[in-house]
Amino acid sequence: MYPNRDRFIPPTQNGRTAYGPPVLNFQNRMLVVERVMQRLSGLWLSFSTHFVLVRKLFDLVFGRLKNWVHIRLGRVPPTVRDLAASIETCNWPTASIRYIACHPTGMERALLTSMDVALLYSDMRVPPQRLTSAKQRHVTCAAFRPWSSSELAVGGAGGICLWKPLPTMPRMMQITWYGYKPKDFIVDLQWLQTGTHLVSATLGNRRIQIWHPELRQLMQELHVPLPGTHCWVMRYQSDILHLISFLKSDAPILRYRNSLKTWSNQLTKRMPIQTAAWTARGNHLMYVVKGSSKVYGSTSSMVMGPFRHPFMVWSTSEVIDLRSFYCNWQQHEGGLVQSMVMDPLNVYVAFMFKRRPFVLLCLLHIPFNCSLKLKPMQLIRSADGHPDAFPTCITFGFMDRVASHRDRSLVIGWSTGRLQIEELIAQTREEALLFEELEIRHPQQVFEIDLY
Template sequence: MYRNARGFMPRDRNICLHSSSEPIAERERISVWVRLKCGVSSRWKSFTLCYLKLKSVCDRIFHRLFNWDRFPYVGSRPSIDELAKTSETCGWNTAKIRFITCHPSSMQRMLLTSMDTALIYENMLEKPLCLSSPKQQHLSCGAFRPWTWRQTAVGGEGGICLWKFSNGGYKTMTWLGYREGDIIVDLQWQHTGILLVTASLGNQRIQIWHPELKQVLQELSMPVMGTNYWAMRYPSDMIQLLDFLRTQSILFSYRNSMKMLSSQLVERWPLQTAVWTAQGNHLLYVIKGSSKVFGSTSTMVIGPLKQEFLIWSSKEVIDLASFFCNWHECKGGRVQSIFMDPLNIYVAFIFTRQSFVLLCLLHIPLGCSIKLKPVQIIGCTEALYAWPSCLAFGNVRRSGENVRRSLIIGWSTGKFQVVELYAQTREEALQLEEQDVQFPQSFYNIDSQ
């Protein structure tokens, strides 16, 4: 019995020791895994917290860069000399016609004069409607309201004059005040005619107005100073412009935004003039004091994580210091302003020290950069020692079901010239250029009307 008990007890004790060692090893293994899991979780939380703190600091630093609300005015009041330097009107101080704009779908034209009056032309055989007000000072821009034929907006010092007029000469003005001392230098309507978009000279920002509410809904701070003028001329809808300005990628700092494009242009050299093509995927621009025309083209690229972003590349299109037009060598020089045909057929140039307008044929091959071909030189035969101050593409008269387009040129002497453009497509423009067809021209004088 005793021997059996001694023989039995050690065997049971070994069994007990063996059976008690398994839970201890299991507890030790689970404990290591839990500790590892807790360590990884704590480090991830720490990393996330540091990232959020860093993001908060960056947001505060770049708050003014990416904030789309209205900013307080901190810039100095612009002077008339600054307005004359930044204006694309050649000789803004002395030119009698400072700005020309045309209605997008009718034959209406508006000329802004040095007397701070707006002349509305509906029929060239009748006297124009004169819009004047003590509020209109240093007028520099204007635009007709789309889908209506009796409303227009004029921008100048301090704000905007919104005019309503009728055939009988009845007219009313609504004042949209912006900031005293600042100057509205660019203006356009949203394609639906609901919102009004302006650019100011003093604070270098873009304003989005609701005319009926008489207030600014949003004020956009541009990423680089000096880009607000040509940025707001984006030909697509204002919603697309906002997306173009604001859209950005989180990863790899790829930006499908105006900052990437403007940093490549304005930060290196100041721009004299710039204009978008009708599709909005090409930009023509000229550097201050230069005769070279550059084209900036966007290319869609797929990123490492299948993200789409734009890469902008610039290339010289043509040097207008010396060029050939109709087999003749011509001298151009410094470019003052560029004007784009809404149909993407022609591009017109005004030079700083030349008494003619250069009309070029625009060509954008599929997947290639912009090409320009000089086709005609338009001068003023009605006055000597005159230079073009401004121009605009518009409509001239109806021919059957088509609306013939025109080029309206304002001259420094107070005359303006209407040149009819026959071509409705690029192929027609090439045929007219090969046949050396001269466009019909008419001259009018604002002083006699």
């Protein structure tokens, strides 16, 4: 069996002679150890080389996807360019009006300008209060406190500025600074319905923050399942506290399909969300992914699971493609959607496109609480007729209080520095269809905004 049979092996018990391998001396043993070590070194070098190549390929493919605005936590802090690419304001760096905030129950409005100034209006015909501070930089969002007509939270670089009137001098405003991270940006704000806590979302990480204004501190940070997008969480029209309870709790095995993380991962299989809007009860979500003109709708339904335990099942379908659509019997070109806002009464939905000279007003229909439907109703253009004007930001608000209802309005900020207010008289979908049939146009108001 062995080629070298120089060494004699004594016979075994059965009388046969056996031969064994030669005995290795010390020098031969060292040569074997060296060959084994060389072999292991070669395998390790090959593994390291391939691992580096695979890692570089992974970073190249998944770290540089087009239109994927994703800041990796703990590595590179977000820049102003990242902020401008991810914000819903059209042409944010040079936009005269960057953001419009309307009071949830009153007529107060706040405008954020490119000069990092917050203009507080109680009446559009009266000059506003100008709120400026050295800490108020790269402003992106604002929110009124529900039970106060003048307390305003403004989000921007590094944290939040909370403005409130002095007790002895109501016309004078004092500022409280809530610092978060110096190299991060607050991109969305929302108060709880009770006004006791303030919720914010940042650009550079996958978390939302819960602030206690009176204690002047950050109470809790919650993990958001999806990277690079928070608007689908913050646009919850119902009390956002219900949505936070989903973020704080993990779904058991029997209710795995009810997990918010599972559902949200299914929502954005392709790209992050550019803009989103919830219906009033929170059981429908409309959203548009980045770099798309298609509007998707997600609908929830209750299903009885094992042991008769109910859980939510979400289904997603395409609602409408706004790249090309018909409105008033004419075909129009829309393009990529920049922003979408929902009417407080869930009658209208407004869309703003990338540098298009109009705002599209659509009628929302939810037949039998099933899938969402949208019908284009009206194209709203600049009232001054400027050929190069395009909307930079839009929102819905209230006009005034009437006996049993409040007239709503669609507020549009234009690139020319003008604020346009469209009064929405229809209170139901049937009234909106009737106004369209009678060709009744919404009353308009236009205000020139003094940026300086």
